Amino acid sequence: MTSKPTMMDVATRAGVSQATVSLVLNGSPGTRFSDATRAKVHQAAEELGYRLVRRAQSPAPAETKVIAFIADELTADPWMALAFEGAREKALAQGVSVTLAISRGGDMPDETVFNQFMQGPLLGFIYGTILTREVEPPAPLFQVPSVLLNCYDRKRRLPSVLPGDLEGGRAATERLIRAGRRRIAIINGQDGLDASRDRLRGYRQALASNDMSFDPELVEWGNWEPQAGYDGTRRFLSLKQPPDAIFCANDLMAVGCYEALKEAGLRIPQDMAVIGFDNREIAQFMRPPLTTLVLPHYDIGEAATELLFDLAGRLQPRHDQIKVECQLLERGSVEVQDDGAAGATEAGSRIAG
Structure with a gap:
């Protein structure tokens, strides 16, 4: 390498x-x-x-400050743990420690939590949320250098780092289009969430850019769980014109999608191409292994720390909001059809039958 x-x-x-x-x-x-x-x-x-990186490259002086990483959740999903590891490794390379605190209940913690950290040698705060969402930053975050991770202040008073969900949704859909699929469905997450909204927007943008019409019948709202993928896929297969590809907005729903397709006697990807999102560990062990996009929380943690160092050094960030690319991982659930649109039509006929 x-x-x-x-x-x-x-x-x-x-x-x-x-x-x-x-x-x-x-x-x-x-x-x-x-x-x-x-x-x-x-x-x-x-x-x-x-x-x-386990320690600084050179001894840190005694007055070295620490970064307080405060998250609203750590155990439900791996994302915030990955973000913390990215932040910690980046900080350690500069001789700075990162202290982790969890705010239970999913709400912004009381100001006293932030004030406790401000009593010590604090470089600044990174505040992260398990769901991408808008937050109302408390006063302490404006008193020292602070960066929002996987969340944002609508007024953009604080810099934020977020996953590129819109571009990821677009990349997933365009990958299916390049495979010759012409009737692409999406099983999305819960309505009203930022990630669901942006992945759907990316899906619609990809269709429009390729002169393909948007069909509301091909949109299913789920809840990020396998059952939603299973139920949504069964509904798609019952349509008079079923899809020839399904974009699952996360890998767990793709698990349910796979099960429904196999029950129907359909092959992946020959009869139905499937693509996921998140790159959970299970994705590579599905059969065939699931093509998916990486939810880049480790990289988000690194980027948030870099932003914080700039703020602490009184450098003005070039952007007040950074979107980190969701990398496409090719596996076996999408393939390019030799006969293009004709192949897609034939697969659709098989599903309908």
Whole structure:
């Protein structure tokens, strides 16, 4: 490899998720992995020459400040843990520690939580939310350098770092179009959430850019769980003109989608192409392995820390909101059809029958 290996490179070689690599290499307490999984991760890291930053490259002075990383949730999904690891590794490279605090209940914590950190040698705050959403920042975040992670202030008084959900939705849909699919459905997340809204917007933009009409019948609203993917797929298959591809707005709904397609005797991707979103660990073990997009929370954590260092150094950020690209991971659930649109029509006829 000509460039410096990343944690994602280690995850790909070891055949595990980026979260697993982070937890194994950090020796995080309370995690349960088999000896075989741990060995695969360490072997992949060794082969690639990947080295996890565990301490500053030079001794940090006694007055070095710390970053307070405050999140509204850590255990429900791996995303915030990944964001914290990205922030921690980036900060450690500069000799700065990161302290983690969890705000229970999903609401913005009381100002006293922030004020407690301000009594010590604080460099600044990173405040993150498990769901991409608007927040109302409390007063302490305006008193020291602060960055919002996976959330934003509508007035843009504070800089924020978010996943590129709109571009990700567009990339997923365009990948299906390049595969020759012409009737593409989407099983989306819950209505009203930012991620659902933006992934649907990206889907619609891709259709419009390729002169394909938007059909409301091909939109199913779910709840991010496998059952929603199963139920949505069954409804699509009952249509007079069923789709020839399904974009699932997260990988868990793709699990349910796979099950419904297999019950119907349909092959993936020959009869129905499927693409997911998030790159959960299960995606690579589905059969066929699921083509999906990475939810880049590790990179978001790194970017938030870089922004915070700029603010602490009195450098004005070039952008008050950064969108981090969701990388497309090609696996086996989408293929290019040799006969183009004709193949798509034939697959649709088979499904209808």
